[in-house]
Amino acid sequence: MDLLPFGSDLSENNIFSKLRRVEWGMWFVLLVLATYGTxxxxxxxxxxxxPWALDHIVRFFLFSAIMFTVAVIDIRVWYQLAYPAYIIVFVLLVGVELAGDISKGAQRWLQLGPLRLQPSEFMKITAVVALARYYQDLNVKNIEKIKHHIIPILMVIAPAGLIMKQPDLGTGITVILVGGVMVVLAGISWRWITGAIVGAVGLFVFAYNFLLHDFQRKRVETFLNPELDKLGQGYQITQSKIAIGSGGFWGSGFMHGTQSRLDFLPERHTDFVFAMLLEEFGFVGGILALVLYAAVMAYGIYIATSSRNIFGKMVSGGVTMLLFIYVSINAAMIMGLMPVVGMPMPFISYGGSVMLSVMFALGLVQNAKVYRDKIINSGFAKK
Incomplete structure (x- = not known):
């Protein structure tokens, strides 16, 4: 709800007026989710x-300050930073490939002095913002011309390839899905979308046979038939299904889940926290969490449709899709509907990097709300 006419000097220059334009309902839903996770x-x-609960809720309030800071900065600043940020993160991804730290068999981190970064997490956001700027600059008459979508497609495929090589299949798939949605939101013809889907299926078959690591192929095979390796690759899915089944409709009660209390459920504080939720609070508790996520996404869709500049519209749509991917893949994974790819449940799973990146991204959505009437003049729209 708009409390002040945006065109006034007060709403343009006063930080408190900008904060009044923030979608506080969205933040309240996030607070409920973070409390649920705590x-x-x-x-x-x-x-x-x-070691987890206190850190989790403290991080939420700290990162909320970052979200609100991102929200009130002029949207044209984020527009100008879009390409430089993308280039920096892409260079960091190349740096991971050349000199990244190896941990648990994966080369995903880069040590820069006292900082240890995972650039793939930042690429999810910078790809969204960079693509939003590209389509802000693109003349609307050229949306149907496939040649104008080659650059954004390359902007998605190149980092996704580097991320998958680390190997980090889950993040790589996320970057591709978000990038694909951004291209669809831009208004590309459905005949090209259909062709892309057919090509993606062919690419998956090729990747499965020639590009995936042995352990990644094993995950796919175990997903299709967990009984093949119940004590190995299939252990996580098997225990997760047992936890979900034992929860039933109402759940076994807070701190009364046998799978989590007896340490049968792996990674119960991170990737499989939603399985623990379903065991302890049942179907009802799971639906409540999904309704809360749906509410956040509804705010994102509302902001995207109400934004009067393409940049804000595209950023909001892309970030909303990013949150949907996090939630849907994690939920499908713990139910055995998808292979285990290491995808946390935002605001419920423990982990600072994911919460920070998602809160920053939602800050950009809030920014699109605060500056929804701002005119962005690129000055070089493609003819």
Missing amino acids: ILLYGAAGGSWQ
Whole structure:
């Protein structure tokens, strides 16, 4: 709800007026989700605030400050930073390939002095913002011409390829899906979309046979038939299904889930926290969480449709899709509907990097709301 006419000097220059234009309902839903996660993490630690629950809720409030800061900065600043940020993160991805740290068999981190970064997390956001700028600059008459979509497609495929090589299949797929949605939101013809889907299926077959690592192929095979390796690759899915089934409709009760309390459920504080939620709070608790996520996405869709500049519209749509991918892949993964790819459930799973990146991204959505009437003059729209 708009409390002030945006065209006034007060709304343009006063930070408090800008904060009044923030979608506070969205932040409140995020607070409820973070609180939900804190309760689960408290139970996962056996009724202790350490080592996860306290950090989780403190991080949420710290990152909320970052979200609001991102929201009030002039949208034209983010427009100008879009390409430089993308280039920097892409260079960091190349740096990971050349000199990245190896941990648990994966080369995903880059040590820069005291900082240890995972550039792939930042690429999810910078790709969205860079593509939003590209389509802001593109003349609307050229949307149907496939040649004008070659550059954004390359902007997605290149980093996704580097990320998958680390190997990080989940993040690579996320970048491709978000990039694909951005191209669709831009208004590309459905005949090209159909061709892309057919090509993606062919690419998957090729990648499965020639590009995926042995352990990644094993994940796909185990997903199709967990019984092949119940004590190995299939262990996580099997235990997750047992936890979900034992929860039933109402759940077994807070801190009364046998799979989580007896340590059968792996990674119960990160990737499989939603399985623990379903075990303890049942179908009802799971639906409540999904309704909360749906509410956040509804805010994102509303902001995207109400924005009067293409940049804000595209950023909001892309970030909303990013959140949908996080939630849907994690939920499908813990139910055995998708292979295990290491995708956390935002605001419920423990982890600072993911919460920071998602909060920053949602700050950009809030920014699109605050500056929804701002005119962005690129000055070089493609003829």
